[in-house]
Amino acid sequence: xxNFTPYSALIGxxxxxxxxxxxxxxxxxxxxxxxxxxxxxxxxxxxWGWRLAFVAGLVVAPLLVQWATDKPVSINIDSNLAVxxxxxxxxxxxxxxxxxxxxxxxxxxxxxxxxxxxxATVVFMAAGAATVYVMRHVVG
Amino acid sequence: MRSVVIAxxxxxxxxxxxxxxxxxxxxxxxGFLDVAGEWDASLALVMVAALVVMSLAYRLAAGxxxxxxxxxxxxxxxxxxxxxxxxxxxxxxxxxxxxxxxPGPAISGLGLGLPQLAQFVLAMLAGxxxxxxxxxxxxxx
Numbered sequence: 001x002x003n004f005t006p007y008s009a010l011i012g013x014x015x016x017x018x019x020x021x022x023x024x025x026x027x028x029x030x031x032x033x034x035x036x037x038x039x040x041x042x043x044x045x046x047x048w049g050w051r052l053a054f055v056a057g058l059v060v061a062p063l064l065v066q067w068a069t070d071k072p073v074s075i076n077i078d079s080n081l082a083v084x085x086x087x088x089x090x091x092x093x094x095x096x097x098x099x100x101x102x103x104x105x106x107x108x109x110x111x112x113x114x115x116x117x118x119x120a121t122v123v124f125m126a127a128g129a130a131t132v133y134v135m136r137h138v139v140g
Numbered sequence: 141m142r143s144v145v146i147a148x149x150x151x152x153x154x155x156x157x158x159x160x161x162x163x164x165x166x167x168x169x170x171g172f173l174d175v176a177g178e179w180d181a182s183l184a185l186v187m188v189a190a191l192v193v194m195s196l197a198y199r200l201a202a203g204x205x206x207x208x209x210x211x212x213x214x215x216x217x218x219x220x221x222x223x224x225x226x227x228x229x230x231x232x233x234x235x236x237x238x239x240x241x242x243p244g245p246a247i248s249g250l251g252l253g254l255p256q257l258a259q260f261v262l263a264m265l266a267g268x269x270x271x272x273x274x275x276x277x278x279x280x281x
Contacts, residue, residue, distance in 0.1 A: 003171050003180040005162060012161020013186035017193025019154035024197050026146045028207035028214050031154060033244040038268045050147035057151020058248040062159045064152070066252075073159055075249055076167035077256045079239045088246075088260040090235025092267020095243060098228020099216075102242045103154075105229070106187060111194035115219055120229040125173075127233025132173040135238065 020108055023054075032104020033058070034095035098124075142209050155248045161186045164249050166240030173237055 020031040027050070036051050062073045079087070095101045098120055100109065105124075109117020158164045163186055171180030206212055236242050241260055249257045 003168070003178065003182070005180075005182050006185055009161050009182040009185035010189045012157040012159070012163065013189030014193050015153050015157030015160065016186065017157075017190035017197075019150040019152075019157060020190065020194050021197030022146060022150045022153070024194075024201055024207070024213070024215075025204075026208050026210070027143050028210040028212055029147075030215060031150060033154075033242075033247065034268075037243060037247065037265070038272075041265065041269055041272060049141075050143040053144040053148040054151035054154075055247060057148045057153075058155040058158075058244065059251045061152050061155025062164060062248060063251050065156065065159045073164060073249075073252060075165050075252060075254055075257070077239065077241075077254065079256065081259060083238055084256055084259045085263040087235040087238035087241065088263025089267040089270070090231050090238070091242060091246075091260075092264035092269075093271045094228045094230070094232030094235055094267070096228070096268045096271035097224050098230075098232055099225065101232060101244070102236075103244050107190045107194055109216075110187075111191045112198050112215070114216070116216075116221060116225055119221060120225055123226055123229035124233035124236060127230045128173045128237035129175050131234045131237025132170055133176050136174055137176055 016103070016107060020103070030104060030108045032100050032108055034101040035099070035104050038096055146209065154244065157190075158245050158248050164245045166245070169242075169245070170240040173240070
């Protein structure tokens with residue numbers, strides 16, 4: 001596992017946990033990204049401000065890191081447009097149907113031992129691993 | 141206004157966590173999902189650290205009747221296992237495995253100027269909208 005980065009993983013994970021903890025303890029909200037974004041598509045006007053602010057914070061963060069370290073944040077994607085669009089549709093539809101993603105089910109749900117979130121996380125991790133297996137070791 | 145400031149700070153911390161842990165890079169996430177290849181366990185540690193912090197937060201929340209700056213806790217209470225939950229998670233997992241992007245990292249990287257991220261996020265929003273109109277038409281949710 002020469003790609004294994006345990007320290008940055010633990011620090012980054014703790015920051016994600018801290019972000020979710022602040023949302024819960026200060027605002028009483030779940031920091032589930034698919035839920036926060038998905039509800040922006042609904043016409044509940046009074047509810048938009050904090051959702052947009054959360055999204056703005058998400059977008060600003062890597063720019064802050066680039067500015068502070070003076071190095072570009074590297075993102076590697078080699079998928080073509082058809083795969084990107086298919087994946088985006090599946091992620092959007094799937095997280096709406098399944099009421100959550102990696103943050104909502106994986107972090108916020110599992111930490112309060114929600115049976116729905118534990119099952120959802122097992123299912124999407126297994127489906128993700130199966131898909132990568134097929135893409136890299138069967139088709140690829 | 142206070143909820144907006146809190147959400148901005150939390151979103152920024154969340155994005156910093158994704159960037160520092162490198163989960164903002166789909167190649168890193170695919171390394172975790174590729175259990176038959178050169179497996180990278182980093183994402184598991186990201187989850188463990190986040191879960192430890194968040195578990196403590198629930199402990200603190202359990203001792204309070206309301207959050208510090210809001211009227212009530214809005215935490216999901218459903219416990220029923222449904223085909224929508226399982227099917228939705230499976231579809232999400234397939235999409236996640238295709239590119240290595242889930243909603244948080246995809247949106248967090250939008251300011252970095254990669255057209256692929258914008259294409260993915262637009263399709264993701266379309267997927268959410270399709271779900272919404274599908275269930276509106278069926279008259280249920």
